[in-house]
Amino acid sequence: MGASISLDFITHKFSATAEPTLKDIENRIEPGELVALIGRSGCGKSTLLHMMAGLLIPTEGCVRINSHQVAKPSAKWNMMFQKASLYPWMSVKENAALGLIFDGVSKGEAGQRVDALLDMVGLNDKKNANVQSLSGGQQQRVALARSLATEPEVLLLDEPFSALDAFTRTQLQEEVPNICRERGLTMVIVTHDIDEAIAMADRVLIMSQNPGRIVGELVVDLPWPRRHMDAGFQAMRDELMKQFKGTDTGLAGRHTSVADESEKTASAA
Numbered sequence: 001m002g003a004s005i006s007l008d009f010i011t012h013k014f015s016a017t018a019e020p021t022l023k024d025i026e027n028r029i030e031p032g033e034l035v036a037l038i039g040r041s042g043c044g045k046s047t048l049l050h051m052m053a054g055l056l057i058p059t060e061g062c063v064r065i066n067s068h069q070v071a072k073p074s075a076k077w078n079m080m081f082q083k084a085s086l087y088p089w090m091s092v093k094e095n096a097a098l099g100l101i102f103d104g105v106s107k108g109e110a111g112q113r114v115d116a117l118l119d120m121v122g123l124n125d126k127k128n129a130n131v132q133s134l135s136g137g138q139q140q141r142v143a144l145a146r147s148l149a150t151e152p153e154v155l156l157l158d159e160p161f162s163a164l165d166a167f168t169r170t171q172l173q174e175e176v177p178n179i180c181r182e183r184g185l186t187m188v189i190v191t192h193d194i195d196e197a198i199a200m201a202d203r204v205l206i207m208s209q210n211p212g213r214i215v216g217e218l219v220v221d222l223p224w225p226r227r228h229m230d231a232g233f234q235a236m237r238d239e240l241m242k243q244f245k246g247t248d249t250g251l252a253g254r255h256t257s258v259a260d261e262s263e264k265t266a267s268a269a
């Protein structure tokens with residue numbers, strides 16, 4: 001079951017003399033909600049996500065998960081990064097079981113628990129393969145199985161598909177929200193890609209830069225699965241672009257690159 005996340009008046013400076021990277025961030029994410037965080041490069045998206053993961057403590061304010069202040073990482077709020085960070089000398093199954101082993105689960109039981117997850121993420125014929133023999137997309141699937149194995153309440157994704165080919169990316173953009181919705185997990189994804197945000201989220205938060213603030217949001221009330229070529233999807237993309245124009249995110253001036261990225265993804269779907 002998913003947890004709620006409260007961002008309680010977060011301001012952050014990386015040093016006492018620096019300008020704040022994040023300023024007065026306030027929002028509440030409901031249990032089971034799927035949220036995308038978008039904004040210009042360097043606006044503080046990853047910094048905010050790291051705070052939700054307990055990897056960084058804000059200088060002011062706090063993150064609360066199910067009302068408890070987040071002070072350190074936990075298997076209950078798991079983070080997936082752009083690179084899968086797998087151990088090359090271990091098999092797929094051993095890598096997927098790693099979080100459970102760290103949690104003190106026996107090797108035999110951990111193996112059994114990840115078996116079904118590896119089936120679910122489409123790696124049933126790769127369980128004993130060496131992870132070095134897998135493609136980038138397959139490696140991210142191992143990382144996903146590893147993240148899900150500890151039965152987290154929150155899944156935090158930091159541009160997890162940006163290094164993948166468009167076809168694999170589109171597949172995972174459909175599969176990951178499905179998994180979260182089936183399990184009721186709360187998901188927060190950081191992305192540069194407007195199409196990715198619309199494909200995966202119930203709600204998109206838009207961040208500005210210098211300092212990083214949440215300056216807009218869009219509820220994505222489209223049916224699942226999301227189809228990039230559907231009129232509703234395209235209308236949502238237009239609406240999100242319009243919101244960028246209305247903010248000081250700096251993305252308005254970079255519309256071409258943002259739009260190009262969206263079109264690339266859309267044409268691959």
Ligand SMILES: Nc1ncnc2c1ncn2[C@@H]1O[C@H](COP(=O)(O)OP(=O)(O)OP(=O)(O)O)[C@@H](O)[C@H]1O
Nearest residue numbers: 014021039040041042043044045046047048190192
């Ligand atoms: N450990 C750190 N020490 C000092 N400054 C940092 C540190 N980590 C991040 N920053 C700065 O904070 C700002 C926000 O960085 P962050 O990585 O959160 O942005 P982002 O929106 O995720 O960017 P991108 O989309 O390019 O990944 C940047 O100016 C970055 O240089």
